[in-house]
Amino acid sequence: MKRRTIGLDDKPDKHTVLLLHFDGNVKDETGINSGLTRQNITYSTDSKFGQSVKFGYSNSYIKIPYKKELLPISGQDMTVDFWVKPNLNNDGMVCLYGNPSSGSYVYGVQLGLNKDSIIFYSGTDNNGLFLFSPFPQKVWTHIALVLMNNVFYFYMNGVLKRTFNSNIPNYVNDLLLGIWRDYSYSLNGCIDEYRISNIARWTSNFTPPTKPY
Template identity: 30%
Template sequence: MQLIRRKKFNFYSAKTLQNLIIVNKYALFDDVNDYLNITSEDRDKLYSLINDTVTIEFRMRNAYGTGTDSGAVMGIRGSSSNEFLIWLGNYTSNVSSEWLTVSCSNTSSSSNTSALMCARPSYITHTTWVHIAIVMSPNYWKIYIDGVEATYANQTTFNGLKQGTFKDFGILGATAIGQRSNDTGWYGGGLSDFRIWNTERTLPEINAFRTKSITTPTTGLIMNLLLNGDGNDNSGNSINATPTNGVAFPYKTKTAASFDGVNDYIPIDNVTSLLNTTNSQTIEFWIRPKASSVRVIAGFKNANNIYLLITFADWTSAIQGESISIRSDDIVVGVTSTTVSQMVNVWSHAAIVLKNNEWLFYINGVLQTTGNSNNDLTRGNLSSNVPNLNTGVIGTRLPNFANHFIGDIHDFRIWNTERTQAQIVDNMNITITTPQENLVVNYTLDNTFDDLSGNNFHTVGMNGISFIERD
C-alpha cells in the first residue's frame, strides 16, 4: 500500500517550528547510478541566460551519506577540462564533519582546484530536510544553510582558477544533477525545488521562498525544477532535466478522473461476474462533486434492465441537503450527510456496506443515519437487488445513460465482504496498489483505468475523461 494523504501531527518547539522544512514531493536518488540529465540543447540555453552572478538553491535530505561518503548534487563539465561541482561528503581529511562543497577545478591537474568548503550545522541529520543557497559572483562565493551563512572550513584558490560562475570556465559540456557528469560520484538522497537564478539573491529574498515552491515564471529565475513527479522546468524557459536510470518520485502528485457531466463514463461490466455472489459487499470511493443537481456516481443493471444506482444529491424532498443515496428502480433509500457541511467542491470519502437486510452509509468514516427508507426495498448485496447483474458503470445512470456525474472520483473499490468501520477509517486515506483479500475491483484512477485488485479487470474512459491533479 502507498500512503497518499494522511495527516501526521508532530510537536515542536516554537523555535524549531519556525525553521522546520516539510517536503512532501521530491526526487529520490539511489547513490548507485540514477541522475537527472540536461541535454546539450538545454545546456546551451542555460549558458545563454547566465550572468556574472548566479544563485543556485535547492532543498536536500542526504539519505545515504555518513560523513565519509561523497556524492555530487550537480556536476558540469566545461571546456579545457574544467569541472564545476556542488558536492556533499568528506572531500579532504581536514574536515571531520558533514559538509557541502562548491568547487571548480581543472581535471587534467589535481592541484588546479578552487574550492569553498563549509561544515554543516550539528543539528542536521540524514532524516532532516535542509535548504541550501549558493551565491556565486566573480569575487566571492557564499553558502547559506537554512538561511544562515555557513562557517567555512576551507577556502582556496589555485593557479588562476577563480571564484565566479560556472560560465567562467567555458561552454558547458555534460551537465547533470545527481552525479559528477562523468558517471561517477552518485548522490544518494532527496532533492526538491532546484532553482538557478541569474542574479545574486539577498538573504531576505532567499528566506522568502526557503520553505516554498515557486510555480510561476519569476524575474531572474532561469531554471526551476520542482521535482514533484518529473524533471520539468517551471521557469518558463523549458530547461528540463530528464530522469535517467530510475530516479524515483516517492510522492508523485496523484490524480483523479474528472467527469464533465455531459457524456463521460467508465464501463465496469467486465467485473460483474464476480459481483454475482451471496457475500456482503462494500463499495467505497472518493468524490468531489462540482454541481448539486442529481447525478449518478455508479450504476449496475441486468438484462431485464433491473438496476441499482448510487447517486449524489437530493432524490426526494424527504432527504434534506447534499446526500449520497441508493436507488433501486423507483424505490430510494438515502442518507443525509449530516456530518459534512458541504460536499460540492469538497473531497469526501463514501463507503456503502451492502449486507442482508441492512445498508450502512459512511461519510469520511462516520456512520450516517439513513432517510427515506422504503420497506419494499430489498436490502442486500448487488445480486439480490439486481439478479444476474451483467453491466456496471462509473459516472452515469443505467439503463439509459443519463444524469452524468459532474466532478472528480478516485480510488473506486468494491469488496466482496462487509468492511468494518475501523477498516474503512484505516484505509480510506490510502491508495491500495497490491491485491488484497476480497478486493474485487480497484480503480485508483491515478493516471490509469487499470484494475489493481489483481483480477486485471482493466477498463477505459469513455468520451474523453481527463485526469486532474488532486489537491
C-alpha cells in the same frame, strides 16, 4: 502528490476484486478485470492521491464488464469505497455506482449525491432511501457502501450515516461508473481510488484511508 510505486509486496489484498487508481488509465490493479471502456473522461491532478478521473457531466462514464463478484449477491458481504469531489452545486448531477437492466426497466445499486440530499437505490425507485443532508461540494469526501448480511451501511468520511435493509436483485449486466442508470446524468466532478471488495471492510466508524490502496 506522487503515488507510491506498487511493488511485489504492495499489491491489492486478497479481498479486493477491483481497484482503479486512475493514474492516467482505467487499469484494474488486481488484474482480475479487463476490457474496461471509457467515454468523455479525462485524468486530473485535482486528486486525493496521484491522479483522479474527471467526468464531464454529459454522457461521461466508465463501463466495467460484468462479473458477478463486482455486484451485490444475496448473502455475500461486500464493500464499495472511493473518494469523490463534486464540482457543481446542481441537483441530480451524480450517480456513482449503477447497473442497467436488460429489460424494459433499468435499475441498479446507485448513489445520487445532490446539493440537498443523498439518494441511494438498491433495485427500483421504490427500493431505496432518501437522506436529506447536503453533500459536500468542491472538496474530497470518502464514501463507503458496505453490504453485510443483506443490510447496506452508508459511511461518509468514516461516519455511519444510515443503514438500509434490502432484497438484493439478480444483477447480470455491466457496471457503470460516473453516470445514472439510464445514461441521463453524468457526474460533474472527480473520483479517485475506486475499490470493490468481497468482504465488509468496516462495521463501525473508521478513519478514512490516508494513502492509496
